[in-house]
């Protein structure tokens with residue numbers, strides 16, 4: 176694991192393995208999710224892996240009725256909006272994610288600050304397997 | 314390493330032009346640029362010989378995607394008879410032409426050129442809506458796309474966080490939409506030249522004429538609350554919170570300040586330019602503002618020696634109603650969390666103390682993305698010179714105006730200040 180590069184590609188491989196992995200600067204301790212190869216706080220280049228517990232809270236969201244082709248393929252449309260949001264993790268870093276198991280037709284029922292837990296969304300199979308990061312109410 | 318920045322020499326605007334904005338089946342990028350260019354030539358008070366233009370900087374986001382043709386610098390250069398002189402394309406998503414202007418300013422300020430043409434063009438309406446959405450989403454950051462975010466979605470998420478923090482509601486977004494639609498009918502080049510009230514009344518009339526059930530809207534807000542006419546796009550962004558898909562072009566003629574009097578007795582001076590870059594939504598320290606806008610504004614204020622209160626009118630990048638609430642805060646016009654109150658109190662209306670988006674904004678004027686930055690400055694040009702016709706702001710001694718342009722999800726932000734002396 177230590178030998179993997181701190182890249183978007185590795186980040187996605189870890190998602191496939193149901194791991195939410197960030198990078199931590201060895202010089203200043205700053206934490207980044209998705210992982211970064213260069214620290215944007217101190218410009219350090221020595222990183223180590225840090226696994227997130229996958230718990231956090233909702234800081235912003237939107238219920239999307241008009242989505243891109245990939246979401247339409249998943250069955251979402253004007254009558255069935257999906258929810259995307261920004262989640263702040265217990266570790267202090269934030270990440271964009273799909274928000275699952277909430278009612279996109281009823282935005283008033285979705286609350287900023289609500290506690291969330293990670294949910295890995297596997298789509299496709301074999302070489303086409305792609306895992307998207309999701310969260311659900313906890 | 315910090316030192317005070319300055320331009321090597323002054324730069325003036327002596328001409329400006331803009332095509333009609335809209336969705337045109339029968340006009341392409343070249344036709345639209347020709348329209349803007351011809352107006353620019355005729356706007357130069359003492360005339361100009363296009364032979365004297367030394368270089369072209371042209372903003373274009375992604376005609377590559379929209380009409381499958383890239384490399385727009387030489388195409389436009391050829392169109393206007395500028396070859397073999399240099400033509401450079403700039404790309405900063407929806408801020409592409411503001412970058413063209415900035416490069417043009419630097420090229421003159423450095424002493425290298427005396428006269429350059431800066432402009433922008435985009436042709437978006439030839440594709441179906443879903444494809445245009447996909448094209449625009451090329452300018453988000455990858456993590457946003459993977460999480461399903463669209464552009465309206467990003468501003469929707471910003472809105473939920475802003476509402477939570479400052480107590481604003483969807484009703485406040487409606488104030489922005491109503492204001493934009495009030496200004497646009499006064500702008501002959503706007504894509505939607507109609508107020509919300511007129512849209513509402515014409516629908517009521519149509520229902521009556523057809524003998525259908527007559528909608529019960531009593532005012533603009535009741536109309537905007539009706540999900541039949543104003544459906545959700547990305548909560549809380551609804552149809553009328555979003556700018557349209559547009560085709561259009563814009564350009565400006567820049568010259569060294571010392572030769573400006575050869576072209577006009579009434580030039581505008583580029584006294585402030587600023588540009589910032591930003592990270593994606595998740596990596597922002599706070600998602601109720603754009604760090605890149607604040608940086609660009611700081612740069613432009615420092616260069617000009619002005620403060621936010623010195624800016625008398627502004628065009629800001631209202632790709633969505635929410636955007637027109639937070640940008641004025643980032644530019645220092647209003648305190649964080651007070652932008653929505655300013656709109657509600659009418660401060661940003663045409664006759665307010667700080668008129669914003671007198672052109673109708675991106676929302677109603679239209680948003681051909683690569684042309685927008687200079688089209689915003691075109692509005693400032695007309696207003697400062699007292700040539701804005703029916704939408705001329707009633708400010709006495711109008712001297713200073715500015716434009717804020719934003720690309721992607723705040724990835725590229727610019728702020729440009731013009732002064733009439």
Ligand SMILES: [Zn+2]
Nearest residue numbers: 200203214217
């Ligand atoms: Zn560091």
